[in-house]
Amino acid sequence: MGRHIARLLFTVGLSAFVLALTGPDLITNLKVPDQLGGGQWYSITIATRNVGDSFANNSTTRLEISENGSTTFRHFSIAGLWANGSAYSYYNYTCIPGTNYTVTFTSVADYYNTVNESNENNNDRTKNMSCIS
Numbered sequence: 001m002g003r004h005i006a007r008l009l010f011t012v013g014l015s016a017f018v019l020a021l022t023g024p025d026l027i028t029n030l031k032v033p034d035q036l037g038g039g040q041w042y043s044i045t046i047a048t049r050n051v052g053d054s055f056a057n058n059s060t061t062r063l064e065i066s067e068n069g070s071t072t073f074r075h076f077s078i079a080g081l082w083a084n085g086s087a088y089s090y091y092n093y094t095c096i097p098g099t100n101y102t103v104t105f106t107s108v109a110d111y112y113n114t115v116n117e118s119n120e121n122n123n124d125r126t127k128n129m130s131c132i133s
Contacts, residue, residue, distance in 0.1 A: 022118040024083070025052030026109040028125050029106055030112040035130040038097030040051035042129075046089040046107045050081035052118050063091055067131075075111070095131035103129045 030043035041131035046063055050056045063074045109123040117123075118128065 021054050024050050024054050024081070025055030025117055025118045025122070026056055026059060026081070026115060027051055027122050028107040028109040030105055030107050030125050030127045032105055032127040032129050035132055036093075038095050038099070038131065038133040040043075041092055041094040042095055044091045044105060046091065047086055048076075048078050048081070048089070048107075049086045049110050050083055053083050055083070056081045056085075056110075056115045056117075058112040059115050060112050061087075061089060062108045063089075064104075064106040064108070065091075065093070066106070068101055069116050093129075098133050100130070100132050103131060105129065106111045121127065 016062055029047045029049070031047070033042055036042055044063070044126070046061060048059075048061045057080050059078045061076045061078050063076070065072050065074070067124050078087045078089075081087060093105075095103075104126060105128075106124060106126045110117065111123075
């Protein structure tokens with residue numbers, strides 16, 4: 001999608017100011033421990049943030065959980081975010097006891113591409129966690 005620039009003109013006395021807005025920009029971050037023991041659980045935090053300079057409409061953040069050759073998905077509805085606004089989602093994960101493996105968590109902001117962002121190439125974040133028996 002193209003980049004939209006809105007221009008607002010303010011006149012104060014004899015001076016005019018132009019403010020250029022580049023639009024919303026959604027990013028995501030993950031809070032995941034480096035490792036967990038078998039049978040232990042952890043609440044993964046998924047942060048969706050608008051680092052742009054204007055309002056971002058409602059969107060969906062997707063969490064992909066890849067382990068032992070399979071991938072599952074969770075979708076989180078994100079209400080509209082003002083510039084510098086954040087929304088937090090949570091997913092509880094439990095390591096399978098008796099085995100060692102790595103879990104890959106990938107979060108994707110604006111998964112269905114419903115928000116016209118100033119940067120469409122910074123929407124995902126990936127982190128690994130080791131499960132140890």
